[in-house]
Amino acid sequence: MSRPVRIGNISGFYGDRIDAAREMVEQGAVDVVCGDYLAELTMLILAKAQARDGGVGYARTFLTQVEQILPACVERGIRIVANAGGLDPAGLADAVRAVADEQGLGVRVAHVEGDDLRGDLAAITPPVGGTPVSANAYLGGWGIAQALAAGADVVVTGRVTDASLVLGPAAWWHGWAHDDWDPLAGAVVAGHVIECGPQATGGNYPFLDEITDRRYPGFPIAEVAADGSSVITKPEGTGGLVSVGTVTAQLLYELGPPAYLGPDVTTHFDTIRLEQTGAHRVAVTGVRGSPPPDTLKVALNDVGGYRNTMTLVLTGLDIEAKAAHAEELLFGILDRDSFDEVDVRLLRFDHPDAAANPEATAHLRITVKSADRRVAGRAFSNATMQLALGGYAGFHTTTPPTDASLFGIYRPAAVPRSAVTHTVVLPDGERCTVADPPEFATEKPQVTPPVRRGEQSKGPSRTVPLGTVAGTRSGDKGGDANIGVWARDDAGHAWLAGFLTPQRVRALLGPETADLDVEVFDLPNLRAVNVVVHGLLGDGVASATRPDPQAKGLGEYLRSRLVEIPEELLP
Known part of the structure; x- marks a missing residue:
């Protein structure tokens, strides 16, 4: 299979557009469809649902999509991969089999498990106090690859990284080895671009004037080649836009330092290069990878009490x-x-x-x-x-008196790989342990500080909104918020990298960030900087009391602030 594998996203979160799956299968000409259903908050929601009598711990909407697309997928040989299993991937696998039986289809279903650590919390650091309602390690994509290699038509997982939904199929398709660091990193980048659905195809995009087709955006497709490079596109005839700008926006979403730590590979986002190669086609090349850390990230959710x-x-x-x-x-x-x-x-x-x-x-x-x-x-x-x-x-009030509701507390943690058994259950019921990577990073990746340029401009300037020359995409990373900020040209980036110091970010974002730690990372290949505001969201979205608990609008607020910009950069 030397040609690129076409992987289409059909869900960016639990509750996303249901008919995205049917549209992708009917119009996308894809080899694999994948769906992301698990945010940190979703694990808490599923834990509450599972605790109820007769409750299930998986994303029910995935089954609705399976009912709609399974006959066409079987006919065309399209594989289905999703993390909709949540806290009960085995239960979801059984439910998919039941749907297939009802439709008279012979479908081979596998599932990936081992991420749920509620049965043994001893190895987690920092130590866990009490009994969390969910405790999940972030697994990688090799269990998915192994299931597909065994002939699975449908693979459902629990908590794997979002990008694993692309890395797994790409590794299977191209026969990559566990230490093919650069191709694996390229697949992580492709997965990061398409994981949030239409956010890569014009959704939530700040430069609305660039989007001439204002219909609901089509969901994204990643064509991943054997060397890990990819082309991002969307189904023919769908709305929205795929451009260097829309892909940049999504690359910066929920990002921390440029060395992006994952269970299969450390992906260096400062090596990514983008190029517009055609209408709604953006090539992603140059991505470098290195060994991953010897620990896995863990997401813990506790019940924090009641709020009103x-x-x-x-x-x-x-x-x-x-x-x-x-x-x-x-x-x-x-x-x-x-x-x-x-x-x-x-x-x-x-x-x-x-x-x-x-x-x-x-x-x-x-x-x-x-x-x-x-x-x-x-x-x-x-x-x-x-x-x-x-x-x-x-x-007067906006609502009548209300009762209290439970809220959750999110805590990030880590666990040694030796304490986690990454397991794939193949279609025939065989249980296989998924091997760890052959080597791990021996030290923390070094971060290159931003190149501070452009502040010494002696030319005339004007006071205008920052968004006149910069786009943003913001979101949450647990209790932290990130704002990716990019310029439209090299000169704009040179100024931006010098202008957005941590001190200036705090001044522009106002009193709520005055005492918080702010980091700014430079991504020159993307003409961007990434701002991380630590602690802005407290104990995570389920606990946050700020009106925008996931910092979705924080970037647009930053764009609205009036700043002095050199006239030579202005339109």
């Missing part, structure tokens, strides 16, 4: 005085110290002399947390309603 939020609407004049009065009255009724955490945020949407009533409003968002549901529940939300007749002028 009430949002008070403030209108017109004296917004800050009204907010202070409301907070004082509320915590005169309630004992502030009875809560484990109180978060009060005044969100200003109001304008002076507003032309319409909604444009004169601000929100006072109050969130409380407690281990006691009664404390965080109706006792809190009902107390806010006592301000209805005795509070500030114009009092």
